[in-house]
Amino acid sequence: MITIDEIVSLLQERNFPVNLKELRICKIPRVKLSNDYYLKFSRDLVTGEYQAYITHKSVRQTTWDNIDAHSLTLALDYAEKVAGIVPIASIEQTPPSVVEPVQQAAVENGLRERSMSLVVTIFGIACITLVTSIGGIVAVNFQSCNEQIHSPAKGR
């Protein structure tokens, strides 16, 4: 019988992103697909068997009962190739311990937008400084060249 760990491992091998925060809290994986589709799993209370299914706005579309590694692979093939509802590659693939503190802090402090504009401003200043510096260097070089050209004449 397949386990949650094996399901998650298979999903990650196939680049279906699993939200690890969600897995930790809800104890069951859920994969966000394109166009509001989800690939989800549920467990039979009695047998412990897992079911994989695709939903769209809380309506079950396609279901695979009593999944094992092979049928889950077919389900992932179906999602990718037949239904064309590919997983949304996202930040969720990175472990939450790395992502969450940064994201959370930004959200909590409402800094996300401000930090973006700060980055843009810094980038702009850097560009201007760079252009100015290059311009200065070029100007100095031109001046030096001129001086080098004229100096001998002066010297003469």
Next chain:
Amino acid sequence: MDLTSREYSYKGLRFRAYCDRQGKNGRLVLEDIVGILLELSNDSRDPKEVTLEQLQRINVETTEYNGNHLVTADSMLDFYLESDNLSNVDSATEFEELAELLANRMTEILEKDLVILGRTAFLIPDWRKAAIEITSEYWNEIVNESGKIDLRTWLERTYKLENVWIVDWVVNKFRNVISSTFRTTSGARPGKDNSRNMFEPHEFAIIEPLVTKYLSNDDGEWWDDIKTKNDNRSVFFEELKLDIGRLKAHGDSTEEIIQKKFNVNPESHIVEKHGRNYLYESLKVFVHYVPKQK
């Protein structure tokens, strides 16, 4: 849009789901879930205001209805997972418990169009589980000629309540529950044998979750009932309590008293599938409330 609502609860805190007349398009009320999170965190803010604040930073699709925001199971989870700022450290476990409830049972109710059944839908998976377990247990048995047993026999066997008055108390508690639930769900009266209602073993599945919860004393009701029963003034109970009181005065421990008086000990009546000894636990509570003889 014309919808009807059904109520559910988590630890006594209510939340609602809506569906249409055909029982389809099940949606949860976002404000109710936020209300539960605030309640668990002892946060007195208005759930409606907090929901609006949360929605400004969490991008989920909602439908406004009767001043509330309704969401699909998936949108609810997307919203919930970003709402851990409403959970404090003390309620972190409850935050995960509620998440599991929403991700599993409530999601199933919404996706299988079961909202229209209300709280009954909550019980269906438990009934199915109990019916399968009971059927397996009685699979190779001929219970009696009619293939039916009474409540007392089922309780004694399932919970190993091999004590006349303990099982009497539980029978009295659930006799009417099983009969009325059976009539409601099957549309028929239970058969009788010498005035006792008889049921096929799997039919006890409709009360099994209730009985297990009661005997497990999850909400303290069973032990409260034992305490009340302890005041019984019948000759039998007065003599029994005198005996127990004398043993207490003699210095016998509770475990020794239960062994001497009832031939029960912590290992003797364990119900394997629950890992509980309901009989010993019940007797322990009973003995505890008997005063020591002076």
